Amino acid sequence: MQDISKKFKFFKLRKRLWRSKPYAIYLQFYGAFLTWFIRINKSHTRIIFINGMRRSGNHYLMKTLMDSASATVIFYNNQRPRHNLDIRDGLQTKYRLSRNILILVGYEDLLVKDYYESCEFINQTHLKGVGYQKLLVVRDLRNVMASRLNHAHMAMHLKRNVKILEHTKTLWKDHHNCFGDTENHVIRYNFLIEDLSPIDLSLFYIIKLKESKKVLNRYGGGSSFNNEHFHSRYLKFKDDKTYLSLIYGLELQDEKIYGTW
Secondary structure, three states, rough: OOOOOHHOOOOOHHHHHHOHHHHHHHHHHHHHHHHHHHHHOHHHHHEEEEOOOOOOOHEEEEEEEHHHEOOOEEEEEOOOOOOOOOOOEEEEOOOOOOOOEEEEEEOOOHHHHHHHHHHHHHHHHHOOOOOOOEEEEOOOHHHHHHHHHOHHHHHHHHHHHHHHHHHHHHHHHHHHHHHHHOOOOEEEEEHHHHHHOOOOHHHEOOOOOOOOOOOEEEEEEEEEEEEEOOOOOHHOOOOHHHHHHOOOOHHHHHHHHHOOO
16 A cells, blocks of 8 residues: 555554554545546546556556656556456555656456456546556466465465466466457566567657666565565475466466476
8 A cells, every 4th residue: 555554664564554444534535635636637647557467567567657657657556347446455656747647557367358348447437538558467477376376375275275276377378368469468577678668658658668676675565585586486386286286287388478498
């Protein structure tokens, strides 16, 4: 969450703040202010939707877009499918001396079909007619699965529930099936600037891309590992049975896109 909670250095203190009644009241007022602020500047507002698997680099993509934009940026995190924008599951803002507004809307773990329907819902209701762009961020098989297993809560469910494990594999395959489709903008975590560069983002107040350097200080409490070796994190789990089940059958598709095997 932001804006007050990000001032707290320790994650446990931030969590206590999030659960407090004063903070709930603060969110109500801040959410109402943002709704008003966007409404009066609607003609200068643009939206970039982002979807990806959790631990796939969604927030690194968001941070790069936020740092690159010349407009005021409002990032709504972890939105529910086919619902209006809600700040209760995470918000980050960067105000600039400009009437232009770029809204970043983040979804996680949505199938592509559900993602597109959610984008259309917002564009036809809450922000009807506002120009938008859809991005789908993906990450190589080995490291995204390792990152999910490195998250204690996610790892517990993956190890105990085969349906969750199979759905995780379905998500990865569903997202990567869009790679190469000219109607979709698939952004690979490993090739962030390379995949973003061909997209005309000038209508979204982004002229020059500035890749974020805040690698370990990412939204949501930071990296799930304590070093920057993002492309070799799978080595920690290479003999783990759940990890081997997660990557089984998807290796060839991963190799075609990333060439890592």
